[in-house]
Amino acid sequence: MPFRSGYANIIGKPNVGKSTLINALLGEKIAITSPKIQTTRHRILGIMNGEDYQLIFSDTPGIIPKPKYKLHEAMMRFVAEAIEDADVIFYMIDSKEDPHFAGQILQNILAANIPSYLIINKVDLYESQEEVEKMIAKWSELVPADRIIPISAIKSFNIQSVFEAALKNLPESPAYFDEELYTDKTERFLAAEVIREKIFNQYREEIPYASEVVIASFKEEDAIIRIAAEIFVEKQSQKGILIGKGGESMKKVGTSARIELEKQYGKKVFLEIFVKVRDNWRENPNMLRQFGFEA
Numbered sequence: 001m002p003f004r005s006g007y008a009n010i011i012g013k014p015n016v017g018k019s020t021l022i023n024a025l026l027g028e029k030i031a032i033t034s035p036k037i038q039t040t041r042h043r044i045l046g047i048m049n050g051e052d053y054q055l056i057f058s059d060t061p062g063i064i065p066k067p068k069y070k071l072h073e074a075m076m077r078f079v080a081e082a083i084e085d086a087d088v089i090f091y092m093i094d095s096k097e098d099p100h101f102a103g104q105i106l107q108n109i110l111a112a113n114i115p116s117y118l119i120i121n122k123v124d125l126y127e128s129q130e131e132v133e134k135m136i137a138k139w140s141e142l143v144p145a146d147r148i149i150p151i152s153a154i155k156s157f158n159i160q161s162v163f164e165a166a167l168k169n170l171p172e173s174p175a176y177f178d179e180e181l182y183t184d185k186t187e188r189f190l191a192a193e194v195i196r197e198k199i200f201n202q203y204r205e206e207i208p209y210a211s212e213v214v215i216a217s218f219k220e221e222d223a224i225i226r227i228a229a230e231i232f233v234e235k236q237s238q239k240g241i242l243i244g245k246g247g248e249s250m251k252k253v254g255t256s257a258r259i260e261l262e263k264q265y266g267k268k269v270f271l272e273i274f275v276k277v278r279d280n281w282r283e284n285p286n287m288l289r290q291f292g293f294e295a
Contacts, residue, residue, distance in 0.1 A: 005054040005173040006087030008166035010119070011079055013102075014038050014062025016094045017121040021153040022046045022059040025163060029264075030183045030190070031059045032197035036208060038062060039200050041071070042292060043078035045184040047177050048163075054175040055166055058082050063105070069282040074293035083109075088169040090162065092119040095126065095135060095150075099142055106142055115169040118143045119162060124152040188215040189292075194264070195229055195257045195273070199242070202253060207241055210234045212281065212291050216274075224268040227261070231275045232291075234282065239275050250275065 010018045019031035019040055026046045032039060040061045048055040060082045061075040083089065089109055093102055109116045118139060126132045136148055149165060151158045177184065185193075192213040200208040210233050217228035233239050243250045254273050261269045281287040288294075 001052045002172045003052050003054075003174060004167075004170035005056070005175050006170040007056045007058055007082075007085055008088045008090065008169075009058040009060065009082040009086040010090045010092055011060050011063065011082060012092035012119075013094075013097070014064070016062070016092050016097075017153040018059050018062070018092050019044075021092070021119070021121070021151070021159065021162065022057055024153055024156045024159050025057055026182060028182050030185065032193045032200070034197060034200035034208075036200050038064070038075075038209065039197070041075055042185075042189075043082055045177075047181050047183060049175075049179045053167060053170055054177065054179070055163070055170060056176060057166070058086075070285065070288060071282040071293065074288055077294055083112075086114055087171055088115040088117070088166050090117050090119050090149075090166075092121055095120050095122045095132075099139060102142075110143065110147075116147065117162075117165055118148045120148060120150045121153050123150045124155055124157065188218050190264075191215050191218065191227055191261060192229065194260050195231070195253065198253045198257045198260075199231070202249070202256075203242070207233070207238055210238050210282070211242065214291065224270055225261070225265055226270045228272045229274070231273060232278045232281055232287075233275065234278065234280055236277055239277050242275055 012018055014037035019033045022031050023029050026048065030046050031044050040059060044059045046057040060079045063079060064072050064076060067073045067076055091106055091109055106118065120139065123132050132150060136150060139148055149161045151162065153159065192215050196213045199211050212232045214230045215227060216230050219226045231242065233242060250273060254271055258269050258271045278287055
């Protein structure tokens with residue numbers, strides 16, 4: 001059998017479950033999740049290796065039709081990049097989504113000379129199989145039925161069909177990455193994302209969106225990993241909310257992040273977090289480049 005390798009890239013609106021699906025497919029947490037939109041900011045690769053294949057799934061930020069900040073524009077460049085280098089594209093929707101919104105995007109994807117599929121997530125929200133079939137029939141007016149994959153990412157229902165669709169469309173090619181890797185991201189990036197996830201899950205309103213996390217130091221020793229993290233916000237008032245009275249809010253973030261990191265690395269983690277203010281960083285090209293975005 002010839003070796004096959006390629007990119008299966010997942011795009012869609014914010015909060016449809018792309019990151020949950022990537023994590024379920026890999027059996028590893030490489031992408032953070034939260035109930036809030038725009039949790040994913042970067043393009044993150046999940047790498048699956050077999051005897052005769054390397055399948056690279058790509059998680060992307062949710063599509064923002066009208067970017068508000070330079071940060072959003074940079075996030076949308078990750079989406080454009082994922083469409084350009086895809087060997088197979090999965091457009092993912094929420095099962096309750098209106099077909100009119102996705103119609104034009106779907107038509108553009110289907111018109112491209114790239115194998116493409118529609119993933120309908122959260123089918124577990126329907127009470128009966130008959131309701132699911134009616135919903136799929138509605139979408140089949142836009143997409144051929146054999147290109148529709150209904151799933152529940154959070155319950156790992158039918159995700160094998162996504163894997164199989166991706167695998168059968170891989171071109172003959174040598175592996176792009178070392179077979180030991182399961183993601184293209186560094187330990188520093190993944191640690192920063194864990195902390196950012198805790199911020200998204202703990203705070204409301206503008207705090208998660210105005211925050212970015214950078215790992216200033218990551219030192220692994222035999223029995224412990226020492227991590228120094230910096231959280232950047234845009235206003236002094238946001239810094240006060242983030243830290244909380246007597247530092248209690250930030251202590252909760254640090255504790256929950258440390259517990260998850262210890263599970264991830266299988267050893268003790270000493271985590272220090274510092275909060276800094278950088279005015280309007282979401283519009284600052286230099287800051288965006290520092291945070292790993294093409295400004």
